[in-house]
Amino acid sequence: MSSEHTVIIGAGLAGLLAAAVIGATGRRVTVLEQDRSDGSPVPRGGVPQGRQPHVLLYRGLCAIEELLPGLRAQLIAAGGVPLDTGDLAWLGERGWAPFGIPAFELVSATRPLVEHLVRRRVAAQAGVELRSGARVSGLHRPTTATGGGWLIESANTPPISADLVVDASGRSSRLPHWLARCGTGEPPTTTVDAGFGYAGRVYAAPPDHLGRVAGIVMLPTQSAPAGGVALPVEDGRWLVAAVGAGDHRPPRDPEGFDAFLARLRDPALSEFTRSARPLGDITVHRRTNNVRRRYDRLTPWPDGLLVIGDALCAFNPVYGQGITVAATQALLLRQALASAARPGWQRRLMRLFHKATDLPWAIATGEDLRHIGAQRQRPGADTLFARWSGEVDRLAAHGDLRAQRTLDRVYHLVGSPIELFNPALLTTALRGRLRGLPAPTPRPPFATGTGTS
Ligand SMILES: Cc1cc2nc3c(=O)[nH]c(=O)nc-3n(C[C@H](O)[C@H](O)[C@H](O)COP(=O)(O)OP(=O)(O)OC[C@H]3O[C@@H](n4cnc5c(N)ncnc54)[C@H](O)[C@@H]3O)c2cc1C
Structure with a gap:
């Protein structure tokens, strides 16, 4: 068995970005994807969410550009629509966000187009093989006497051996089940479903x-x-x-x-x-629950195994975070591979992968718990935080640009929520409580149907 062979389960965005990173180190990578695809940018069965709108948050777009330089320009060349988030008509809980003030430059495209362009780049990398119609059905650890590593069972092919396996098979990942069969145990799993x-x-x-x-x-x-x-x-x-x-x-x-x-x-x-x-x-x-699989709590964590993207932590998609988190994890993978010779790097990297989900998880589940009226069950600090971010949102809905920018930075995962506690915002909120807030932000200037076609 080659000591440099990686098998990635799933050719969604998490799997493809992981393949780009690992392939770039010169290791041999095989990506096993259950769907058969002719490579065209159309929705496919294994990614049913591909028919719904997918927003690529600013942090995610930057991360993908860092992983695959030039991808932003390729998206635009393929028809993706560049837009500034300041030009979106955004109706939050407390009213319209300020309109027409430049904020983050995004590219709006269908999920199949984003995946298609990423796949094309990855497929062109030396040493990376994308196999379609290859559904993985199990994972085993041969004894060290036979070389260690992993044996991956998949439909239509004999078992494949690899020293590194990356599970990127999305929300429906069967890895917990396979690990239980290997004797490693299933990860504790938290689910928050606002329906x-x-x-x-x-x-x-x-x-x-x-x-x-x-x-x-x-x-x-x-x-x-x-x-x-x-x-x-x-x-x-x-x-x-x-x-x-x-x-x-x-x-x-x-x-x-x-x-x-x-x-x-x-x-x-x-x-x-x-x-x-x-x-x-x-x-x-309708499959939109938040699911977090705490692989970091499984000890000992087996060597040669990583879990990335929705397979590790899937979010209610209303907040548009999944691709961004997968891209951020791919960047962490790239850093880790630079020092991968140190034993236990996979365990340490899994902790970092989890850490990368902390903020998006807090945002998505914090909001969802409010929707299902469960805020009383939440610890005090969280409740306080939710109240204060509501206050900042109120300032933004009354035209405060600092409040809007800060919310944008947190929403697009480029800023820390600590920024919401900026003393200037605290002063403005206090002044607003004492003297009243300015008028609400007006409705954006819609001109329905006046575009050129
Ligand atoms: C309705 C909806 C809207 C969304 N909107 C957004 C958004 O606006 N912005 C955003 O960033 N994210 C959004 N997401 C989330 C986003 O789709 C994912 O987080 C992101 O694509 C990363 O997914 P992934 O690659 O981990 O998994 P997936 O995209 O689900 O890919 C998993 C891949 O693994 C394959 N696979 C599964 N099992 C096996 C197996 N046993 N063997 C071989 N292959 C297998 C599947 O066929 C698939 O190709 C949305 C999700 C939903 C449900």
């Missing part, structure tokens, strides 16, 4: 369909757990998703979908869909 559902539809409209407004984001709130997004993507299309929790989950039928959008706090999304031409059916997605 969100998505219903998405594609529309034909040019990127400037809304005039200066680059896209719409309407967050679900505690009192009205329903919202949605509309974002321009490649090929003169927009992706519109309706999102709601529990009894507020959006339906699949077109009349129900339109009625759902019409009932939202603001008519912007409903006006959008009435002014654009639908392309195809509505697709629904």
Whole structure:
């Protein structure tokens, strides 16, 4: 067995980015993917969420660009729509965010296009093999007498041996089960499910369909757990998703979908869909729970095994964090491989992977616990933090740019939540309580249907 062979389970974004990093070190990498694909940028069965809008947060876009330089330009060349988050019409819990002030430059594209471009780059790397139609069904540890490492069982091929296995098989990962069979035990798992559902539809409209407004984001709130997004993507299309929790989950039928959008706090999304031409059916997605598998608590952690992306920690996608976390973990992997000769590096790296999920997990589950009315069960510091970030949100909804920028930085995972405790924000909030806040931020200047096509 080669001591330099890595097998990656799953060719989603986490698996592909891990392959890019490991392949760049000169090791041989085989990526086993259950789906058969001709490589074109279309939704596929193993990634059902690929039909819904995917926002690449600023931190994620920067991380992917660092891993695969030039990818941002390739996304734009392939039709991805560059937009500034300051030009999004953003309706938060307490009102509209300030509009038209430059913030973060993103590229809006479908999830299949992002994956397609990343896959193309990875496939071109020497030493990396992408095998499709190869569903992994088990993982074993041969005895050290036969060379150690791992044996990976997969459909249609004899078992493959590897000294490093990376599980990147997403939320449905079977690794806990396989590890239990190996005697390592299953990781303690935490699940927080606010019961969100998505219903998405594609529309034909040019990127400037809304005039200066680059896209719409309407967050679900505690009192009205329903919202949605509309974002321009490649090929003169927009992706519109309706999102709601529990009894507020959006339906699949077109009349129900339109009625759902019409009932939202603001008519912007409903006006959008009435002014654009639908392309195809509505697709629904309801697997949105937060799931965190605490592999860092499994001791001893077996050598030669890593878990990355949704397989390690999956988030309620409403907060748009999954790809960013996977890309951040790939950067950590790159750093770790530089000193991988030191024994126990995989165990240490797994701790760092977990640490990278701490903030996004706190953001997603903090909000979701509020939605399911479980805040009383949360520890005091968390409750205090949630109240204070609500206060900062209120300042932003009344036009305070410092408050908005700070929230943006935390949301896009480029800043620490500690920044929310900036003394200037504390002073502004206190002044607001004493003298009242300025007028609420006005509704953004929508110009539905005025774009050039
Ligand atoms: C509705 C929805 C909307 C989302 N929106 C966003 C968003 O706006 N922004 C964002 O950053 N993230 C979003 N996400 C999350 C995002 O899709 C993932 O976090 C991200 O793609 C990283 O996923 P992954 O590569 O770990 O797993 P996946 O993308 O799920 O990929 C796993 C891969 O493993 C393969 N596989 C599974 N089992 C096996 C096996 N046994 N053998 C071989 N192959 C296997 C699958 O076919 C698949 O290709 C959203 C998720 C959902 C559900």
